[in-house]
Amino acid sequence: MMATNGKEACGVKDDVSPVSSNGSAVNGKATEAPPLSKLQNGGAVRPERFTFSPEPTIEDIRRMQAEFTDERDWNQFHQPRNLLLAMVGEVGEVAELFQWRGEVAEGLPDWTESEREHLAHELSDVMIYLVELAEKCHVDLPQAVLRKMALNRLKYPASKVHGSAKKYTEYKD
Numbered sequence: 001m002m003a004t005n006g007k008e009a010c011g012v013k014d015d016v017s018p019v020s021s022n023g024s025a026v027n028g029k030a031t032e033a034p035p036l037s038k039l040q041n042g043g044a045v046r047p048e049r050f051t052f053s054p055e056p057t058i059e060d061i062r063r064m065q066a067e068f069t070d071e072r073d074w075n076q077f078h079q080p081r082n083l084l085l086a087m088v089g090e091v092g093e094v095a096e097l098f099q100w101r102g103e104v105a106e107g108l109p110d111w112t113e114s115e116r117e118h119l120a121h122e123l124s125d126v127m128i129y130l131v132e133l134a135e136k137c138h139v140d141l142p143q144a145v146l147r148k149m150a151l152n153r154l155k156y157p158a159s160k161v162h163g164s165a166k167k168y169t170e171y172k173d
């Protein structure tokens with residue numbers, strides 16, 4: 001039984017949640033000249049972050065895909081292993097879009113609208129299969145993510161790893 005929304009249990013602070021909306025969450029387009037905003041982190045300045053729309057939630061996506069699958073009598077094919085293979089196949093399709101392009105800047109400034117839409121489709125395929133895989137494995141994905149992020153914060157204390165990409169096993173303490 002889940003008595004809380006998981007935030008308290010995992011030490012998630014509401015005040016570190018998403019920054020203000022940049023409008024792009026609704027129309028999917030990046031803000032052209034992102035305003036600069038100050039982080040609490042020592043006054044460092046960085047461009048305002050891209051944010052998502054609040055909906056659909058992960059549970060909404062699970063329910064919509066369950067309806068899609070039920071309507072087609074496809075549960076007979078959607079066992080965990082098949083969903084995993086389907087998801088990995090879609091990850092491969094995402095990788096193909098980046099293949100041979102060299103490093104790509106945040107916001108994909110050199111990509112065409114059609115390439116961006118193609119990427120949005122492939123990332124969505126990955127997400128749809130991931131969510132259904134979690135459902136079929138009885139993993140409550142939103143809560144599992146909170147628990148894992150709490151563990152990540154313990155493993156990588158900001159004060160210890162700030163500015164370093166080393167794996168936690170490489171720290172000598």
Ligand SMILES: Nc1ccn([C@H]2C[C@H](O)[C@@H](COP(=O)(O)OP(=O)(O)OP(=O)(O)O)O2)c(=O)n1
Pocket residue numbers: 074077093124125128129
């Ligand atoms: N048995 C299936 C087949 C498809 N889908 C749904 C989930 C994915 O979001 C999308 C995957 O469809 P395709 O297998 O046709 O893959 P693509 O959309 O990537 O097409 P393509 O491989 O031509 O790029 O459709 C599904 O749930 N179960």
